[in-house]
Amino acid sequence: MGRRRGADRSTRSARAAAPAVVVVAVVALLPGCPAPQRPAPAAPSAPATSSVPATPAAPATPTPAGSRAPTGFVDLSDVDPTVVTDIRYATAHNFVGRPIAGYREPLCLLTRPAADALRRAQQAARATGHRLKVYDCYRPQRAVDDFVDWAGRPGEQKMKAEFYPDVAKSRLFADGYLGAPTAHSRGSTVDVTLVPDPPPGQPPYAPDAPLVACTAPVGERYADNGVDMGTGFDCFDPRAHTADRRITGAARDNRELLVRLMADAGFTNYPREWWHYRLADEPYPDTYFDFPVARSSL
Secondary structure, X not given: OEEOOEOOOOXXXXXXXXXXXXXXXXXXXXXXXXXXXXXXXXXXXXXXXXXXXXXXXXXXXOOOOOOOOOEOEEEHHHHOOOOXXXXXXXXXXXXXXXXXXXXXXXXXXXXXXXXXXXXXXXXXXXXXXXXXXEEEOOOOHHHHHHHHHHHOOOOOOOOHXXXXXXXXXXXXXXOOOOOOOOHHHHOOEXXXXXXXXXXXXXXXXXXXXXXXXXXXXXXXXXXXXXXXXXXXXXXXXXHHOOOOOOOOHHHHHHHHHHHHHHHHOOEEEOOOOOOEXXXXXXXXXXXXXXXXXXXXXX
């Protein structure tokens, strides 16, 4: 998400004034090294009895109120228009199956340091014959709240067959596939992949088409125009873990290339999601924002 998607699993807390939200267990981030380590693959988790873990949020820096971003947030297209955007949460093609609260426009909003770092990563990617494509950038707190509400409704699973075919919905927070709060709301985290340069076309999403598991082989799963990363984006499955040993060949090479490009630009990968990167030296490490994803927020 997971999203991630999506979906940083930081244990920093949400706004003091907001309703209590769940917090996942602490998971160590990969260091900014050239390539990920290769731990043994994790087994799928067993279903839990409750819909959402009931761990309360700890006190934290309040989320600033208001509909405008603070000075220093930018639209990535103004910093580097060559980065491809595919903002899934502004569409129906995501694990919920509808546009997510707070995504008024399909834009990649980021803090200026994160946007500048992503521009450097893009320059390095183009030297290898690729471009970056972002699926999600800044994520408002209201979107995170939307995910939490959705997770508490066990009957809403219309997109399960594609995004979490082998994981119980009741385990998505507990297993770290969703998190509340999320570093995305701090404005310096991106969900990103690589596409060939120049980017090939991508067929429009067909909501009536049969769903195919995100773990299916490339060519069978959703026809994203990115390079093969072993799974689709926002795939809630252990095979989406960056260093999962079952991912081999070109897909492993592509994951390791993305890790190197992003690490060299100052980003750290979340090891449970090959697509998720946080700027290590982020300017708002303790603040979660709630302005909508819209040009008018800047």
